[in-house]
Amino acid sequence: MDAITDAKKAYRLLERAIATRSARQRVRQTLATRPPHPSGRFRIAVYFADTDVNIYQIRQWYRPLQAIADRHPVVVLSRSPRGAEALLDDAELPVAYVPRIDELEAFLAAQDIRVVLYVNQNTRNFQMFRYGRRWHVFINHGESDKVYMASNQYKAYDYAMIAGDAARDRLAEALWDYDVDARTLQIGRPQADHFAGTVPYEPDDRTVVLYAPTWEGDRASMAYGSVASHGVALVERLLATGRHRVIYRPHPRTGVMEDAYGAASRRIVSMIEAANAADPTAQHVFDDGPEIGWQLVAADVAIMDVSAMIYDRLATGRPLMVTRPASDEAAIDRTGYLSDCEWLDAHTVADIDDEIERVRVDDGATARLRRWSTRYFGDTAPGAATARFEAAIEWLMDTWERQRERQDAAS
Amino acid sequence: MGVVSDGKKAYRLLRKALASRTSVQHVRRMLAAQGPHPRDHYRIAVYFADGAVNMYQMRQWYKPLAGLAERWPVVVLSRSATGAEKLIEEDGLPVAFVPTVRNLEKFLATQDIRVVLYVNQNTRNFQMFRYGRRWHVFINHGESDKMYMTTNQYKAYDYAMIAGQAARDRLSRTLWDYDLDRRTIEIGRPQADHYSGVLPYTPDDRTVVLYAPTWEGDRPSAHYGSIASHGETLVRGLLATGRHRVIYRPHPRSGVVNAEYGAAHRRILAAIDAANSADAAAQHVYDDGPDLGWQLAAADVAIVDISAMVYDRLAAGKPLLITRPADERASIDTKGYLSACEWLTVEGAADIVGEVERVRADDEAVDRLRTWVQHYFGDTAPGVATAKFHAAIERLMAEWDDWHGRDLERGVSDDEDDDDEDGDD
Numbered sequence: 110m111d112a113i114t115d116a117k118k119a120y121r122l123l124e125r126a127i128a129t130r131s132a133r134q135r136v137r138q139t140l141a142t143r144p145p146h147p148s149g150r151f152r153i154a155v156y157f158a159d160t161d162v163n164i165y166q167i168r169q170w171y172r173p174l175q176a177i178a179d180r181h182p183v184v185v186l187s188r189s190p191r192g193a194e195a196l197l198d199d200a201e202l203p204v205a206y207v208p209r210i211d212e213l214e215a216f217l218a219a220q221d222i223r224v225v226l227y228v229n230q231n232t233r234n235f236q237m238f239r240y241g242r243r244w245h246v247f248i249n250h251g252e253s254d255k256v257y258m259a260s261n262q263y264k265a266y267d268y269a270m271i272a273g274d275a276a277r278d279r280l281a282e283a284l285w286d287y288d289v290d291a292r293t294l295q296i297g298r299p300q301a302d303h304f305a306g307t308v309p310y311e312p313d314d315r316t317v318v319l320y321a322p323t324w325e326g327d328r329a330s331m332a333y334g335s336v337a338s339h340g341v342a343l344v345e346r347l348l349a350t351g352r353h354r355v356i357y358r359p360h361p362r363t364g365v366m367e368d369a370y371g372a373a374s375r376r377i378v379s380m381i382e383a384a385n386a387a388d389p390t391a392q393h394v395f396d397d398g399p400e401i402g403w404q405l406v407a408a409d410v411a412i413m414d415v416s417a418m419i420y421d422r423l424a425t426g427r428p429l430m431v432t433r434p435a436s437d438e439a440a441i442d443r444t445g446y447l448s449d450c451e452w453l454d455a456h457t458v459a460d461i462d463d464e465i466e467r468v469r470v471d472d473g474a475t476a477r478l479r480r481w482s483t484r485y486f487g488d489t490a491p492g493a494a495t496a497r498f499e500a501a502i503e504w505l506m507d508t509w510e511r512q513r514e515r516q517d518a519a520s
Numbered sequence: 521m522g523v524v525s526d527g528k529k530a531y532r533l534l535r536k537a538l539a540s541r542t543s544v545q546h547v548r549r550m551l552a553a554q555g556p557h558p559r560d561h562y563r564i565a566v567y568f569a570d571g572a573v574n575m576y577q578m579r580q581w582y583k584p585l586a587g588l589a590e591r592w593p594v595v596v597l598s599r600s601a602t603g604a605e606k607l608i609e610e611d612g613l614p615v616a617f618v619p620t621v622r623n624l625e626k627f628l629a630t631q632d633i634r635v636v637l638y639v640n641q642n643t644r645n646f647q648m649f650r651y652g653r654r655w656h657v658f659i660n661h662g663e664s665d666k667m668y669m670t671t672n673q674y675k676a677y678d679y680a681m682i683a684g685q686a687a688r689d690r691l692s693r694t695l696w697d698y699d700l701d702r703r704t705i706e707i708g709r710p711q712a713d714h715y716s717g718v719l720p721y722t723p724d725d726r727t728v729v730l731y732a733p734t735w736e737g738d739r740p741s742a743h744y745g746s747i748a749s750h751g752e753t754l755v756r757g758l759l760a761t762g763r764h765r766v767i768y769r770p771h772p773r774s775g776v777v778n779a780e781y782g783a784a785h786r787r788i789l790a791a792i793d794a795a796n797s798a799d800a801a802a803q804h805v806y807d808d809g810p811d812l813g814w815q816l817a818a819a820d821v822a823i824v825d826i827s828a829m830v831y832d833r834l835a836a837g838k839p840l841l842i843t844r845p846a847d848e849r850a851s852i853d854t855k856g857y858l859s860a861c862e863w864l865t866v867e868g869a870a871d872i873v874g875e876v877e878r879v880r881a882d883d884e885a886v887d888r889l890r891t892w893v894q895h896y897f898g899d900t901a902p903g904v905a906t907a908k909f910h911a912a913i914e915r916l917m918a919e920w921d922d923w924h925g926r927d928l929e930r931g932v933s934d935d936e937d938d939d940d941e942d943g944d945d
Contacts, residue, residue, distance in 0.1 A: 119534050126533055235646035241672030241695055261652030265676035267697065282932055284652055285923045286678065512696045519693070 133190035136206050139197055146205060148219040152181040153502070155202070155226045158188040158233035161195035166228045166250035171201040172303035176495065177502055178202070184220070186213065188233055210236065223509045224502065230262045242516070244268060244505050252276060252298060252420045252485060254445040259283035270296045270501055272424075275445060275485045294501040297486040297494030298424035305402030310392035312407075315354040318347055318465060319408035322432070323416045324362040325370040330440040333415040335432035335455075336363060337373040342458045343412065344377045348384040348393065350462055356404050357381060358396040360416075410465050412453060415441060419450075426482040426489030428468040428475070446481045543601035547617050550608050557616060557631075562595040564588065564913070565633045566613070569599040569644035572606040577639045577661035580812075582612030583714030584909060589613070592913060595631070597624065599644055621647060634920045635913065641673050653927065655679060655916050663687060663709060663831045663896060665856035670694035681707045681912055683835075684898045686856060705912040708897045708905030709835035717811030719818055721803035726765040729758055729876060730819035733843070734827045735773035736781040743850040744826040746843035747774060748784040750869040754823065755788050757872040759795040759804065764876070767815050768792060769807040771827075821876045823864060826852065830861075837893045837900035839879040839886070843869075857892050 155174065157167050167185065174183045184203045187193035193206040207213040213236075223243050227234050228250045238245055244267045252258070252272040259279045263269050264287050271277060271293045281289045320343065325334040336359060347353040357377055364371020381393045396404060401421070405411070411422045411429040422429045423446065430453040434441070441447055451468050453461075468474045482489050487497070566585065568578050578596070585594045595614045598604035604617040618624040624647070634654050638645050639661045649656055655678045663669070663683040670690050674680050675698055682688065682704045692700050731754065736745040747770060758764040768788060775782020792804045807815060812832070816822070822833045822840040833840045834857065841864040845852070852858055862879050864872075879885045893900055898908075 119537055122533055122537055123530050126529065130529075230646075230650075232643055232646050235641075235643050235673065235676070238673045238676055239641075239671050241670075241675075245672075260650050261656075262646065262649045264652075264678070265646070265649055267675070282930070285655075286919075516696070 129190055132194050133208070136190050136193045136197065139194075140206060146184065146203065146216075146220075149221055150182050151184040151203070151220045151222060152506070153177070153183045153224045153226065154205075154220075154222045155183065155185045155228065156188075156234060156237050157185055157192055157196070157228065158231040159229060160189045160191040163229065164192065164195045164199075167196070168199065168201075169250060169300045170226075170228060170248070171199070172305070173299040173495065173498055174202060176303075177499055181224075181502060181506065184222075186216070186225075186237075188213075213237075224505050227266065230257075230260055235265075238265065242512075244509060246270060246505065251417050252424070253417050254279070254442045254447070263287065266292075268292055268294060268505065270294045270498070272296070272298055273483070273485050273487045294497075294504070295487060296497040296501050297488065298421075299494040299498040300402075301405070301421070301424040301486075301489070302492055302495040303402065304406055306398060306400035306404075308403050308407050309394055309396075310354065313390075314352075315391075316352060316410065316465065316469075317354045317356065317408045319356045319358065319404050319411040319413075319422075320344060321356075321358040321404070321411065321413050321418050322360065322363075323414040323418070324360040324365065325367045326439075327366055329436060329438035332436045332439045333432075333434050334360075334363070334370060335414050335434070336377070337370050338435035338455045339412075339432045339453065339458050341373050341376055341380075342455075343453075343461045345380060346459065346461045348380060348391075351388075351391075353462070353465075354391065354393055355381065356394045356396055356408060358404060361397070410468060415439070415447065419446070420485065423482045424486045424489060424494075426479070426486070428478060430464065430468055446485065449477060449481065451477075540601055543605055544619065547601050547604045547608065550605075551615070551617055554608075557595065557614065557627075559630050560632055561593050562614075562631045562633060563592040563917070564594045564635045564637065565616075565631075566594065566596045566637045566639065567599075567645060567648050568596055568603055568607070568639065569642040570640060571600045571602040573602075574640065575603070575606045575610070578607065579610065579612065580661060580711045581639060581659070582610070583716065584710040584906065585613055587714070587906065588910060588913060591910075592635075592917065595633075597627070597636075597648075599624075624648070635916050638677065641668075641671060646676075649676065653924070655920065657681060657916065662828050663835070664828055665690070665853045665858070674698065678703070679916065680704050681909070683707070683709055684894075684896050686896045690856075705915070706898060707908040707912050708900065709832075710905040710909040711813075712816070712832075712835040712897075712900065713903055713906040715813030715817040717809065717814035719814055720805050720807070721765065723818075724801075726763060726802075727821070727876065727880075728765045728767065728819045730767045730769065730815050730822040730824075730833075731755060732767075732769040732815070732822065732824045732829050733771065733774070734825040734829070735771040735776065736778045737850075738777055740847060740849035741851045743847035744843075744845050745771070745774070745781060746825050746845070747788070748778075748781050749846035749866050750823075750843045750864060751788055752784055752791075753869040754864075754872040756791055757870070758876075759791055759802075761873055762799070762802075764873075765802065765804055766792065767805045767807055767819060769815060772808070821879060826850070826858065830857065831896065834893055835897050835900060835905075837890075837897070839889060841875060841879055857896065860888065860892070862888075 155167060184205050185196055187196055187204055187206050188208055193204060196204045205216050207216050217240060225237060225243060225245050227247045247263060247266045247269040261284060263280060264284060269292065273295055277289055277293060280287065322335045322340055323333050326332045344355055344357060347355050359374050363374045378395050381395050384391055384393055405422050405425055413419050413422060413429060414432050419431060430451045433452045433454050435455055451474060453464060457464060588594060595616050596607055598607055598615055598617050599619055604615055607615045616627050618627050628651060636648060636654060636656050638658045658674060658677045658680040672695060674691060675695060680703065684706055688700055688704065733746045733751055734744050737743045755766055755768065758766050770785055774785045789806055792806050795802055796804055816833055816836045824830055824833055824840060825843050830842060842861045844863040844865045846866050862885060864875055868875050
C-alpha cells in the first residue's frame with residue numbers, strides 16, 4: 110500500500126517536473142526569437158509568481174493596465190514557466206520571465222521599476238519584497254466578503270488598492286495596528302470599465318437577463334449551485350414570455366460531481382436552442398466563452414448564485430438577484446451584501462417576470478442596490494473607477510519622486 | 521542527451537522525495553515518542569522554515585528563548601523535515617513539526633500564540649503572515665554591516681528587534697517610509713549573556729588570545745582568511761612568550777579550496793601541540809567544538825578576520841584586532857565599524873605581542889572600542905541585553921492585551937480561513 114502510494118507520488122512528481130521543464134523550454138524558445146526588453150523602459154511591474162491555473166487573476170487586469178501603460182510602461186514579472194507561457198499566449202502585456210533570483214535582479218537592475226503590483230498572495234511575493242526604494246502594492250483580483258479579503262498579509266505591502274468602504278471596514282476590523290487610511294487607496298473596480306468581448310446579439314426591446322449559476326460544489330457548505338433547484342424553471346419561464354432574452358452562463362465545472370446537476374444544465378441548453386429555432390429574433394445566448402465582462406454590463410438584470418460573480422455584478426451598479434441555496438447547509442455570510450440582497454427563492458421562480466420587474470423599478474430595491482454598490486465600489490458611473498485607479502498610480506509615482514528627493518538630500 | 525538528463529533528473533527527484541519522506545517519518549516518530557504538546561500552553565512561537573543547514577540561526581537563540589520560556593512558553597514551528605530533525609536532536613526548545621499549511625493551522629488552533637518570532641527571511645515566512653491578531657517580529661540571527669541587515673523585507677513585519685544605533689542608522693538610510701521609532705525595538709545582543717560551553721583550561725595569569733580566522737574564500741572579493749598570511753607568524757609569536765595562552769578556532773572549511781591554506785593551518789596545530797608538550801601548564805587550545813560563546817567571553821584579546829565573528833566579539837565589549845586582508849581585492853565595508861577598527865596588518869603580525877598590549881592598554885584604542893560597542897549594541901554589561909529582550913516581549917504582550925481587548929469590546933471573533941493555496945510550480 111505504502112509502496113504503491115510512493116510510486117504514484119513519484120510518478121506524479123515526475124510528470125509535473127517534465128511538464129514544467131517542457132513549458133520552460135517553450136518559454137525560453139519563444140523569448141529567444143524576440144528582441145530583449147529595452148533597458149530603462151518600464152516603470153511599473155506586475156509580479157506574478159503563480160502558474161496558468163490562476164491566470165484569471167492577472168487577466169482581469171490587462172485592460173486597466175494597458176490604459177496606464179502609455180504613461181507608465183508596464184511589464185509582468187513572471188516567476189513560473191507555466192504562468193509565463195500563458196501570459197505570452199495572451200500577448201496582452203510585455204512579459205519578463207525571471208524564474209531565478211539572479212534573473213530577477215538582472216532585470217530590475219536594467220529597469221527603473223518604481224511600483225510593483227501584486228494580484229494575489231503567492232508565497233514568493235516575499236522574495237520581491239527584498240527590493241526597496243520602490244512601492245509594493247497589493248491590487249488583488251476581485252472584491253468579496255471572503256476571509257482572503259482581509260488576510261493579515263495586507264500589512265506586508267506598502268499600500269493596497271481596495272474597492273471601497275466595505276473593504277476598508279473589513280480591513281480595519283481584521284487587522285491590528287494597520288493604518289487603513291494611510292495605507293489603502295480606494296479605486297472601485299476599474300475592470301468594470303473595460304468591456305471584455307462583444308455582445309453576440311442585436312440589442313432590441315427585450316429585457317436581457319443574465320443567469321450565471323455556479324457549480325454544485327463538493328461540500329454541503331458550498332452547495333450554492335442553483336441549476337437544478339431554480340435554473341430549469343426560471344429559464345423555461347423567461348423563454349416563454351417573448352419579452353426576455355436569456356444569457357445562460359454556467360460555471361465550467363457544472364456537473365462534475367453530480368450527474369443530475371449536469372443533466373439539468375443540458376436541459377437548459379436544449380431549451381434555449383429550441384426557443385431560438387422557434388424564433389430566431391429571440392437571440393437567447395448559451396455563453397461558454399472565455400471572456401467575462403460584456404454580460405455583466407449588458408444585462409438589465411442578473412441572476413446569480415452565491416459566488417464572486419455577485420460582486421462583479423455589484424460593481425456595475427445594475428440590478429441583480431441572488432438565488433437562495435436550496436440546502437440549509439450552504440454557508441452564507443451575514444455581515445455584507447448578502448445580509449440585505451434580493452434573494453430569489455426556488456418557490457418564487459414561477460413569478461420570475463414579476464421579480465425581475467420589481468428589482469428594476471421598485472424604489473426600495475433600487476435604493477438598496479445603490480447603497481450597497483456604493484458601499485462596495487464607490488461611484489460606479491462608467492469611467493469613475495478607471496479615473497481613480499489612474500489617480501492612485503499617479504499618486505504613487507509622485508510619492509516615489511518625493512522619497513527619492515528626500516533620499517538624495519540625505520546622502 | 522535530453523533523455524539521459526531527464527532520467528537523471530527523475531532519479532534525483534525520486535531520491536529527494538524518498539529522503540524527505542524518510543525524514544518526515546523519522547521526525548513524526550521522534551515527536552510521537554515525546555507525547556503531544558499540552559493544549560493552549562505556548563504563547564510565543566519561533567517560525568523556522570529552513571533546513572538543518574541554517575540551524576546556526578536558530579541555535580544562537582536557544583538560551584535566550586529558554587530563559588524567556590519560563591515566563592512565556594516558547595515553541596518552534598518547524599516547516600522542514602531536516603530542520604525539525606536537527607531541532608529535536610539538539611533539544612534546545614519544544615518543536616512542533618508543521619510542514620503543511622493544514623498542519624500549521626491545526627496547531628495554531630490548539631494554542632494561543634501571541635508573538636511569532638522570525639530568525640531569517642525565508643520565503644515561507646510569508647505563509648505565516650496570513651494569521652493576524654498576533655505580532656510578527658523579526659529578530660534576525662546576528663548583527664553585521666552586510667546587505668541582508670537592511671533588506672526591505674523588514675517592512676513586512678509588525679516589529680523588528682535590532683541590536684542598537686548602528687542598526688537603526690542603517691535601516692533609516694535604506695528603507696523608505698519606515699517608522700523606525702515605532703517599529704523597531706533595541707535589545708543589544710542577548711545571546712552574549714548566555715555564553716555556551718565550559719572553559720577547557722584553568723585560568724591563571726596568562727593573557728588569553730583568541731585567534732578565530734575564517735576560511736580562504738572562493739572568490740577574490742571574499743579573500744578574508746588570514747591563516748597563511750598572518751596566522752602562523754602571530755601564533756608562533758604568542759606561543760613563544762610564555763605569558764600568553766592561544767585559543768585557535770579556525771573556520772571548519774579552512775583549506776577546502778587552497779591546499780597551501782590547509783597546510784598553514786596544520787602547521788599551526790603542530791606548533792600548538794609542541795608548545796603544550798614542552799609546557800603542560802601553558803594549556804593552549806585548539807578549538808573545533810560546536811559551542812561558540814565561552815571563547816568570546818573569556819579571551820582578553822581576540823584576533824578575528826572580516827566575518828560575523830567581528831560583531832559577535834564586539835557584542836562582548838572586549839578588545840579585538842581585525843586582520844587586514846593580504847589580498848587587496850577583498851572588499852571591505854567603509855561605513856561601519858570596519859572604517860575605524862584596530863587592523864592587524866601582515867607586518868603587524870610580526871609584532872603581535874606589542875599589538876595585543878596596545879589594544880588592551882592604549883587609552884585611545886580602549887575609548888574607540890567603547891564607542892563602537894555602544895554604537896552597535898548599547899550597554900554590554902552582563903544581563904542588560906537579556907533584560908531589554910524580556911522588556912521588549914513584555915511590551916508586545918501588553919500591546920497584544922490591548923488589541924485583544926478592543927476585539928472583545930467590538931464582539932469580533934476569529935474567522936475560519938478559506939483555502940487559497942498558491943499555484944507554485
